[in-house]
Amino acid sequence: MIKKAVIPAAGLGTRFLPVTKAQPKEMLPIIDTPVIQYVVQECVDSGIEDILIISGKGKRSIEDHFDKNFELESRLQEKEDEVLYTQLRHIESMANIHFIRQKELNGLGDAIYHARFHCGHEPFAVLLGDTIIDSVIPVTQQLIDAYEQYSQTVIAVETVPPENVSRYGIVGGDKLSDRVIRLNQLIEKPGRKQAPSNMAIAGRYVLTPAIFRALEKTPRGKGNEIQLTDALQILLKEEGIIASLIEGKRYDIGNKMDFLKTTVEFALKRKEFAEGFGEFLRETVDNLYNQKG
Numbered sequence: 001m002i003k004k005a006v007i008p009a010a011g012l013g014t015r016f017l018p019v020t021k022a023q024p025k026e027m028l029p030i031i032d033t034p035v036i037q038y039v040v041q042e043c044v045d046s047g048i049e050d051i052l053i054i055s056g057k058g059k060r061s062i063e064d065h066f067d068k069n070f071e072l073e074s075r076l077q078e079k080e081d082e083v084l085y086t087q088l089r090h091i092e093s094m095a096n097i098h099f100i101r102q103k104e105l106n107g108l109g110d111a112i113y114h115a116r117f118h119c120g121h122e123p124f125a126v127l128l129g130d131t132i133i134d135s136v137i138p139v140t141q142q143l144i145d146a147y148e149q150y151s152q153t154v155i156a157v158e159t160v161p162p163e164n165v166s167r168y169g170i171v172g173g174d175k176l177s178d179r180v181i182r183l184n185q186l187i188e189k190p191g192r193k194q195a196p197s198n199m200a201i202a203g204r205y206v207l208t209p210a211i212f213r214a215l216e217k218t219p220r221g222k223g224n225e226i227q228l229t230d231a232l233q234i235l236l237k238e239e240g241i242i243a244s245l246i247e248g249k250r251y252d253i254g255n256k257m258d259f260l261k262t263t264v265e266f267a268l269k270r271k272e273f274a275e276g277f278g279e280f281l282r283e284t285v286d287n288l289y290n291q292k293g
């Protein structure tokens with residue numbers, strides 16, 4: 001049973017400047033809900049009860065978001081706004097959320113290493129705090145199911161266009177079934193020629209606690225940082241790793257184009273916006289084509 005999750009959320013968000021100058025990218029709203037709340041919801045929907053968020057400088061608003069806000073709650077009660085009041089109460093009671101600060105930004109691997117005392121000897125899930133995956137079965141649940149079947153570290157992967165392999169951790173291996181691959185290689189942000197495939201690590205993992213020993217042996221890699229992918233390559237030799245092809249759509253919110261697309265797609269899924277916003281989009285697109293035509 002996987003009951004703990006780690007959400008790394010200490011990164012600077014340079015790809016989203018200037019809005020991330022004084023505000024965490026994980027708090028960017030998709031309509032009215034910060035990205036990290038979707039990620040926490042995925043944990044909860046996957047049966048996780050205990051979450052450690054790796055935060056850092058300038059990230060305090062994440063803590064405030066999951067804390068109780070008495071003043072706001074009593075104001076909503078006075079106004080008898082049941083809907084908003086219930087939403088606020090939900091956020092503060094979603095899970096047991098803990099925080100630890102990564103004082104120096106030494107990479108994703110180093111961020112995960114900060115979770116060693118929290119996770120102890122238990123396997124745990126990792127969800128990148130700037131990535132939302134929209135799916136029927138939460139992707140973390142998909143990984144937990146695979147972990148229960150194979151009793152090995154499981155990482156979520158998806159296929160990406162060959163020209164994009166250098167943006168991701170890329171894996172190579174042999175297919176065990178339609179959606180499961182036994183890995184024989186992981187490489188962080190390879191060149192197109194070096195890439196063993198076009199299957200990219202998709203920001204969700206279920207790791208065994210042996211990852212912490214592997215991280216201790218991991219030298220600095222890409223970008224002079226301790227890369228989780230490099231530690232996984234060490235773990236692969238010791239324990240084996242499988243990859244699970246995700247069933248769902250991944251949105252990397254740290255990237256402006258993905259953020260825009262996510263906002264539009266999520267708005268169209270919301271009852272209160274679907275019609276009006278859909279109509280607005282149709283008119284905008286029509287105008288665009290009329291101008292071009």
Ligand code: G1P
Pocket residue numbers: 108128131167168169170188189200201202203227228229252
């Ligand atoms: C991280 C991981 C990479 C993975 C990617 C998914 O990279 O290091 O292996 O493919 O997340 O988003 P980052 O995007 O933080 O540079």
